[in-house]
Amino acid sequence: MNYSCLHTHTVFCDGKDDIETCCRRAWEKGLVSIGFSAHAPVTKKTGFKSDWHLGDDRLEEYLEAVRAARSRWEGKLPVYLGLEADYIEGLAGPVDADYPSLGLDYLIGSVHYLIPPNGAAPFTVDGPPEELEQGLREGFGGDGEALTQAYWDAVTAMIRAGGFDILGHVDLVKKNNRDGRLFNPAERAFLRRAEEAAQAAARAGIAVEVNTGGLNRKKTAETYPSASILRFFRENRVPAIITADAHRAEDLDGHYTDARETLLASGYTETVFFEGRKEGAAIWKTEEIR
Numbered sequence: 001m002n003y004s005c006l007h008t009h010t011v012f013c014d015g016k017d018d019i020e021t022c023c024r025r026a027w028e029k030g031l032v033s034i035g036f037s038a039h040a041p042v043t044k045k046t047g048f049k050s051d052w053h054l055g056d057d058r059l060e061e062y063l064e065a066v067r068a069a070r071s072r073w074e075g076k077l078p079v080y081l082g083l084e085a086d087y088i089e090g091l092a093g094p095v096d097a098d099y100p101s102l103g104l105d106y107l108i109g110s111v112h113y114l115i116p117p118n119g120a121a122p123f124t125v126d127g128p129p130e131e132l133e134q135g136l137r138e139g140f141g142g143d144g145e146a147l148t149q150a151y152w153d154a155v156t157a158m159i160r161a162g163g164f165d166i167l168g169h170v171d172l173v174k175k176n177n178r179d180g181r182l183f184n185p186a187e188r189a190f191l192r193r194a195e196e197a198a199q200a201a202a203r204a205g206i207a208v209e210v211n212t213g214g215l216n217r218k219k220t221a222e223t224y225p226s227a228s229i230l231r232f233f234r235e236n237r238v239p240a241i242i243t244a245d246a247h248r249a250e251d252l253d254g255h256y257t258d259a260r261e262t263l264l265a266s267g268y269t270e271t272v273f274f275e276g277r278k279e280g281a282a283i284w285k286t287e288e289i290r
C-alpha cells in the first residue's frame with residue numbers, strides 16, 4: 001500500500017527538522033509524495049503570541065523554501081505547499097481572504113483554540129494539561145461537557161465556513177481528556193456532535209485526515225479521530241487521507257499501520273492521495289487499502 005504525508009511541520013514552526021531533511025526521509029521511506037503544512041501565522045490576525053506558529057514575517061520565506069524544494073525534487077518526489085490554518089472563533093479561520101493569494105496547493109483546517117463565552121482568556125485544547133485545566137476552570141466554570149460542546153461548535157463552524165481541503169485532527173479535544181476529565185467518548189451526546197461534523201464535511205466536499213500525530217508523540221493511544229468517529233465520515237462518504245502530523249522527519253510514516261487498521265475498522269476500503277488542484281478544487285486519487 002502507498003503512503004504519503006501532507007501534514008508536516010518543520011523548523012519554520014514547531015518541527016525539529018528542515019524541509020530538505022524531511023524530503024530526503026520521505027524519499028528514503030518510499031512515500032509517494034510529501035506536503036508541508038506549517039502552522040499558519042496568527043499573531044497579526046489575533047494578537048496572540050505564539051512560539052509554535054510560523055511568524056508573520058517569515059511566511060514569504062517559508063513559501064519560497066517549499067517551492068525551492070519542489071524544484072529540487074522534481075521527477076523524484078512530488079512536494080506540495082500547504083499550511084495548517086487555525087480556526088479561532090471570530091478572529092481567524094481557513095476561510096480568511098489572505099490564503100487564496102498565497103498560491104498554496106492545499107490548506108488543512110484545524111481547531112486548537114477555544115474562545116470561552118464568558119470572556120476569559122483563549123486557550124488551546126492540546127496544550128500542556130495545566131493550560132487546559134486553567135481554561136476549563138476560568139472559561140467554563142469547570143464544566144467539561146460545556147468545553148467539549150464549545151470544541152465541537154468550533155469544528156462545525158469551521159467546516160461550514162469552508163476555505164480548506166483537509167479537516168485536521170477532528171477529535172483533538174480528547175488529547176487532554178485523561179480519565180474522562182472532560183467527556184465520555186462513548187456517550188451519545190459526544191458522538192452526535194462528531195456525526196454532525198461528518199455530515200458538514202460531506203456537504204463541504206473536504207477530506208478527513210486519519211492523523212497519527214498523537215501516537216507519534218505518545219499523547220494518545222489511537223489516531224485522530226478514533227474508529228468510532230471515523231465511521232460517521234465513512235457513512236457520509238467523506239474521503240479519508242492518512243497523515244502523520246510529523247514534527248520530525250523520522251515520523252513521516254509513523255504509526256501508519258495503525259491508521260490503516262483504524263480505516264479498516266471504520267469500514268473504509270479506500271484512502272485518497274492529493275495530486276494537485278484543478279479549477280480551484282483539490283484532485284484526489286483513490287486507492288484501495290491493501
Ligand SMILES: [Zn+2]
Binds near residue numbers: 084110112168169
Ligand atoms: Zn494541529
Ligand SMILES: [Zn+2]
Binds near residue numbers: 007009245
Ligand atoms: Zn499539525
